[in-house]
Amino acid sequence: MTAQASRLAEGGRWDIITANHAVAHAARLARVQVVPAYPITPQTTIVEYLADFIERGELDARYIRVESEHSAMAAAIGASTVGARAFTATASQGLLLMHEVLHWAVGARLPIGMAVVNRAVGPPWSIHVDHQDAISQRDTGWLQLFVSSNQEALDSVLMMYKVAESPDVLLPFMVCLDGFVLSHTYAPVNIPDQGDVDSFLPPYDPPHWRMDPDAPITYGNLVMPDQLYMEMRWSIDRASRAAKDRLKEISTEFAEKFGRYHGSAIYERWSQDSDYLMVASGTLASEAEVAIEELRREGESVGLVKIRLYRPFPGEEITELAAGKKGIIVVDRSVSFGHGGPLASDLRASLYHAEDRPPVVGFIAGLGGRDVRVRDLKAIFRSAKRKISEGVDRVSYWYGLKVREVGE
């Protein structure tokens, strides 16, 4: 892959832009046709860039200044049902307000695209990053992919449209990027050429259903318990699993075409030759990569697993890597109150059937934008090693509290 990377990264044009700008470019390159928008920090500039592209004639799309996020998703659903490629972006409270409609998009099997710029939820009000907003939507059926660089944000929107629109998937997706740390931070980004994107991502042509005056249908009616409600739910679950396979193929195809590979459901490094694995997602995982580099130089045997795809969950992939390890350390940037970190508990559940099941130690860190530095991640690793030898007695431990945890 790397050899190809150096050979093919010639295409496109380089610019120094924020991740929000990169996401807007991705939506433009994907030739999205309808953009319903409602402002919310730190997402707002995505939809502002899109308004600009559209009004300058660089993107042929309809822009709807809706009155709330609930309406934004409802409008995206309307657009998608007639066969348009729809895109919106939101964060935090906006995503929470969408919740009801998120379920609807999945039930109707509409491959809508959305950027979620991760931000803590209130109260108290915080505009800074954590993953509580997106993680709270995990059971809606949306495909959820977390990125950790500006380039990855751009590339992932393109790849995820292709995954979502695959005939055996047909589910909406959210690409999640960390508020401010990515959304407002400038970095060099390669913006692919339109022609290359067009040949990678053909126009959306719904294979399943669309609202068409020539072939009228009714959608969303009442079903009774002995009709097909349950089977439709099952087919969503199956489609979600299929998305993981599609992402694997599509990331490879993308790498061959554009010379960039960010991983598939997961991204891993040093996982083969280490005793421990550290697991995280988003920019926390990039920070962990740096911490692990240092730890390895200091003689520790630890590798990295970045969870990119959170739903569907890469349980099999992680189970494979986990075999024979001395322990797995999971750092969550959100919490399932009363049951520790969501990544930690999902990962533990996935490992349950593995024969050679290592202990898992969870940590909750970085909520409300609290900084998690390399030295914090190193401290987390050392504390985890201690806990593994002494015995792990809960799903997750809170790291870095300014008050001492009761009973700690």
Add this chain to the structure above:
Amino acid sequence: MVSVAELGTAKKNTWCPGCGNFAVLQAFKSVVSRLGLEPWEVVVVTGIGCHGKIGDYLALNSFHTIHGRVLPLATGIKLANPRLTVVGFAGDGDAYAIGIGHLPHAARRNVDLTYVVHDNKVFGLTTGQATPTTPLGMRTRSTPFGTPEEPINPIAAVLAMGATFVARAFSGDLRHLEEVLERALRHRGFAFVDVLQPCYTFYDTYGYYRERVYKLEDDGHDPSDWNEAMRRAREEEVTGGERIPIGVFYQVDRPTLLDRLPHLSGVPLVDRPPRVDVAGLLERFR
């Protein structure tokens, strides 16, 4: 009684110099003081936006709610403890975009509270995008080539919704703003006040309004005449923005929601014993 100074807080004010919010804050403090209210008798509920920080600058009870939900929260507070004076502060985005669904219901229920909308005609806090009151054709961050949508007319809308007190004020006329706010707080029922105010950073309208506003009181307007109120509400549109009336458009006496719920009158809900023993009632189903 509390003085205007005592109603202030030590919190650093982060509004832009020249923002219309300062006038609303100042006017509200002087009205609370003038009415002889004690800080613990007042609850302020604010929306999300620049205006929402008003709670930080007031030394009384305040609740910074979620975007658009000032009215349901204020309603709940008032119904549970009618002794409190409940005042909602919302933005135009807050009140007329995301939260507009609550407005007709507050108006028709006629719960005794005051609702002040800081109508600066932009989403201020998210840096100046178009809201439902942004004039047609205006360029904003979300409408680089001008907004293509007709603005709503809040006064006409709220009159049509059946509110019992409908007023407009201008942040550039502090004395008059105080008068309108005082009448709103004294009104028994749902009192609606739309405050025309500049967002000094993203939409400076001081000059525009100053040249055009006139006071309904000075123009012989009879606030009990709904039809005339509606005609005046449309005056800005009809005259192409020449004349913009401020003051009380309409005021009428009507029973409040609590008046119509006899089981809630008397002892406020907050003072009632928290649990009712229903065991006796269930006995006969044994």
